Amino acid sequence: MNESVRQRRVQYETAGLDLADLAADPITQWHRWYAQAEQAGCVEPNAMVVSTIGADGLPDSRYVLTRGVTDDGFDFFTNYLSNKSRQLDALPGVSALFTWLQLHRTMKIRGVAVRIPEGESDEYYASRPRASQIGAWASPQSQVLRDRAELEARVAQVEARFAEGTVIPRPAEWGGWRIEITEAELWQGRPSRLHDRFRYRRAPEQPSGWIIERLAP
Numbered sequence: 001m002n003e004s005v006r007q008r009r010v011q012y013e014t015a016g017l018d019l020a021d022l023a024a025d026p027i028t029q030w031h032r033w034y035a036q037a038e039q040a041g042c043v044e045p046n047a048m049v050v051s052t053i054g055a056d057g058l059p060d061s062r063y064v065l066t067r068g069v070t071d072d073g074f075d076f077f078t079n080y081l082s083n084k085s086r087q088l089d090a091l092p093g094v095s096a097l098f099t100w101l102q103l104h105r106t107m108k109i110r111g112v113a114v115r116i117p118e119g120e121s122d123e124y125y126a127s128r129p130r131a132s133q134i135g136a137w138a139s140p141q142s143q144v145l146r147d148r149a150e151l152e153a154r155v156a157q158v159e160a161r162f163a164e165g166t167v168i169p170r171p172a173e174w175g176g177w178r179i180e181i182t183e184a185e186l187w188q189g190r191p192s193r194l195h196d197r198f199r200y201r202r203a204p205e206q207p208s209g210w211i212i213e214r215l216a217p
């Protein structure tokens with residue numbers, strides 16, 4: 001065991017979290033925490049680790065950037081032929097985790113992924129920088145490459161295909177997923193590991209549609 005890792009302890013002196021502080025629904029709460037994370041200068045505050053379930057039954061995780069958070073869910077964009085997308089096609093269950101360590105905060109969401117309407121993927125693709133649009137055509141995401149040169153040759157082919165200044169259409173295999181959430185959990189670090197945790201669960205009988213429960217740390 002690496003001693004410096006074992007002994008490393010940071011006291012979380014950040015202000016606590018109480019039920020009265022929380023929005024009635026997790027989407028509003030996410031927007032509040034996201035705004036505070038941006039203000040605090042957190043790196044990539046819209047990054048989340050998305051975990052899916054592989055064909056071998058083992059979980060699989062990777063970061064993506066959320067590009068839209070609405071009452072419908074959390075949107076991200078990727079290649080529909082990538083490992084994550086193939087896993088979601090087979091088993092759409094998702095856990096995703098936002099981490100804002102400067103604020104000693106995480107927010108976990110759980111739910112089910114669905115493909116977003118094609119028009120919305122077109123719109124977002126059109127807003128991306130040209131180099132990213134070319135990358136989406138050139139990279140067979142998650143597939144084995146012989147070497148870096150193979151990727152660069154693919155980029156050159158795509159650049160030759162779409163003349164400078166022309167509109168690059170969205171590749172059919174690239175688009176968005178929406179995580180429709182059923183559950184969310186806020187975690188706020190507190191001193192002596194007595195952290196604050198609150199879980200939102202769907203409850204159609206509640207005016208907000210959610211119930212909130214405090215969990216032991």
Ligand SMILES: Cc1cc2nc3c(=O)[nH]c(=O)nc-3n(C[C@H](O)[C@H](O)[C@H](O)COP(=O)(O)O)c2cc1C
Nearest residue numbers: 044047062063064065077078079082083084085142
């Ligand atoms: C901060 C960060 C943000 C990322 N955002 C995305 C994203 O929005 N979409 C995406 O396809 N990959 C994104 N990636 C790359 C993925 O983590 C991953 O390598 C890729 O999507 C392939 O994953 P898969 O093979 O599990 O499908 C991001 C990586 C990092 C570190």
